[in-house]
Amino acid sequence: MKVLIADDHDLLRDMLVQFLENEGSFQTVAVGTFDEAAARIEADAPYDLILLDYNMPGMNGLDGLKAAIAFGDGHRVALMSGEASKKIAEDALKxxxxxxxxxxxxxxxxxxxxxxxxxxxxxxxxxxxxxxEKTPANPLADKLTERELQVLKGLTEGKSNKQIARDLEIQEPTVKLHMKTLYRKVGAANRTQAAMIAREAGLF
Incomplete structure (x- = not known):
C-alpha cells in the first residue's frame, strides 16, 4: 500500500513512517506542508491513502482536505489531528x-x-x-463564551493570532475582538497575563 503522510511535526511524521514501513506492506512518502503534499499528489502515481494534518502550514483546515479530495485520480484522503473537535471530524467525513x-x-x-x-x-x-465535549467546571470558564475559551486556550499554548484564527477557522480580526473581551472578563492587560491567569486558575 502506498501512503502519503503530510505533517509538519518532524518527530510524529518520522514515527508514522517507521511504524508503517515496519509492517512490511507499506510504501511511504512524507512531507511537511500542504503545498509539498499537493505537489506529490500531482506528480506521483495515485496513492492508496493520503494522510493530512489538520493544522500544518498551508492546510487551512478543511479547505485543504477538500482541495486534496478534488485532485481526484483515485486518491483517498484522510484527516489526522491532535486538536480537532468532534464537529471538525464530522465535517471532514461529510x-x-x-x-x-x-x-x-x-x-x-x-x-x-x-x-x-x-x-x-x-x-x-x-x-x-x-x-x-464538556467545558471545564471552573469559575473563570463560567465568565467566558465557548469561543473566548478556545481563543484563551490558544494563548496558553503560545499561539499567534494567525495560528488561533487558522485553528478555529475564523478571521484574525475576530480573534483580536475575542481577546479584547476576554482580557476584560479575566482582568488581564495583555496576552501573557491572560495566559498566566488561565494557567493559575487550572483552566487548561
Whole structure:
C-alpha cells in the first residue's frame, strides 16, 4: 500500500513512517506542508491513502482536505489531528474524507485504521466520535463564551493570532475582538497575563 503522510511535526511524521514501513506492506512518502503534499499528489502515481494534518502550514483546515479530495485520480484522503473537535471530524467525513484519526491513537490502532482506509473503508474511532465535549467546571470558564475559551486556550499554548484564527477557522480580526473581551472578563492587560491567569486558575 502506498501512503502519503503530510505533517509538519518532524518527530510524529518520522514515527508514522517507521511504524508503517515496519509492517512490511507499506510504501511511504512524507512531507511537511500542504503545498509539498499537493505537489506529490500531482506528480506521483495515485496513492492508496493520503494522510493530512489538520493544522500544518498551508492546510487551512478543511479547505485543504477538500482541495486534496478534488485532485481526484483515485486518491483517498484522510484527516489526522491532535486538536480537532468532534464537529471538525464530522465535517471532514461529510466532505468525503476517507476517515479521521486522532493523534492520540495507539500505534497498533493507527496502523489498523490506515489499512482499513487504504482498502476503501471510512474510519473514525467510535470513542472519539461519541465522546461528550464538556467545558471545564471552573469559575473563570463560567465568565467566558465557548469561543473566548478556545481563543484563551490558544494563548496558553503560545499561539499567534494567525495560528488561533487558522485553528478555529475564523478571521484574525475576530480573534483580536475575542481577546479584547476576554482580557476584560479575566482582568488581564495583555496576552501573557491572560495566559498566566488561565494557567493559575487550572483552566487548561
Amino acid at each position: 466532505a468525503g474524507a476517507a476517515g479521521f484519526i486522532p493523534k492520540s491513537l495507539p500505534a497498533k490502532s493507527l496502523i489498523n485504521a490506515i489499512k482499513f482506509m487504504a482498502m476503501g473503508e471510512q474510519y473514525a474511532p467510535i470513542d472519539f466520535m461519541t465522546a461528550i
